Amino acid sequence: MTTIQTATAAVGIEARGIHLSYGSNHVLRGVELDVEQGTTACIIGPSGSGKSTLLRTMNRLAEPDAGEILLDGRSVMGDDPNVFRQRVGMVFQHFNLFPHMTVLQNVTFGLRRLRRMGREEAEAEAMQQLAHVGLAAKAPFRPSALSGGQQQRVALARALAMRPQVMLFDEVTSALDPELVKGILRLMAELSSEGMTMVVVTHEMGFARNVADQVTFMDAGVVVETGAPERIFDDPQSARLRRFLDQVL
Numbered sequence: 001m002t003t004i005q006t007a008t009a010a011v012g013i014e015a016r017g018i019h020l021s022y023g024s025n026h027v028l029r030g031v032e033l034d035v036e037q038g039t040t041a042c043i044i045g046p047s048g049s050g051k052s053t054l055l056r057t058m059n060r061l062a063e064p065d066a067g068e069i070l071l072d073g074r075s076v077m078g079d080d081p082n083v084f085r086q087r088v089g090m091v092f093q094h095f096n097l098f099p100h101m102t103v104l105q106n107v108t109f110g111l112r113r114l115r116r117m118g119r120e121e122a123e124a125e126a127m128q129q130l131a132h133v134g135l136a137a138k139a140p141f142r143p144s145a146l147s148g149g150q151q152q153r154v155a156l157a158r159a160l161a162m163r164p165q166v167m168l169f170d171e172v173t174s175a176l177d178p179e180l181v182k183g184i185l186r187l188m189a190e191l192s193s194e195g196m197t198m199v200v201v202t203h204e205m206g207f208a209r210n211v212a213d214q215v216t217f218m219d220a221g222v223v224v225e226t227g228a229p230e231r232i233f234d235d236p237q238s239a240r241l242r243r244f245l246d247q248v249l
């Protein structure tokens with residue numbers, strides 16, 4: 001498989017003092033996360049600990065009650081979310097492709113709507129991205145004609161077509177059949193080695209250990225520990241992390 005081209009320079013992303021409640025459920029309780037430019041941060045933790053909600057605040061899909069998101073050291077809370085989202089791409093567990101559009105239209109949509117590209121330019125860019133994930137031949141098909149792994153590669157191509165400076169991944173392999181997981185993880189590892197700034201929520205502990213520069217363990221809406229993969233996996237400091245690792249490893 002060919003490598004993914006990312007033209008834009010990497011930028012660091014930070015979450016500072018993020019609080020978010022859904023009704024009386026205080027989901028994020030002062031979360032701090034600092035991801036240096038060009039590095040990959042993995043977030044691990046039990047179900048319900050707030051990982052997806054944190055990622056959504058980092059893409060401005062959810063607005064925190066307090067705290068801020070910074071890109072390249074500058075708060076983005078006053079930016080137009082649609083402009084901001086061109087800089088921070090996101091891939092979801094359930095792909096979130098538009099079912100009524102072709103694969104090509106899925107990838108050109110944001111380029112035309114947000115980047116205001118003409119049809120030809122957008123289609124050329126989309127075909128290039130689809131080729132990079134090995135799916136140029138699927139351009140005229142609806143997502144329903146593709147396997148889960150292929151759909152997720154389309155979602156990745158769609159996000160990368162916007163030339164984001166940061167990529168967020170929320171359990172992107174959790175809905176895939178086991179034999180399709182490796183292909184996605186390999187693309188993500190390539191993207192990481194090319195210097196994309198990435199925040200990856202994952203249950204794939206092998207990926208976190210081998211690809212991440214930094215691993216963050218979240219539980220009950222707080223960051224319990226952050227460190228290098230070896231530190232987190234081989235020398236956990238807290239009882240909570242030790243218990244979590246006993247369950248998943």
Ligand code: ADP
Nearest residue numbers: 022025027045046047048049050051052053054
């Ligand atoms: P994780 O991704 O770690 O499994 P989530 O961020 O999805 O955790 O959820 C954290 C908590 O927030 C859970 O208690 C969940 O029920 C709640 N939650 C998440 N999204 C919403 C929402 N849109 N409305 C209400 N509650 C939500």
Ligand code: MG
Nearest residue numbers: 051052053171
């Ligand atoms: Mg989640």
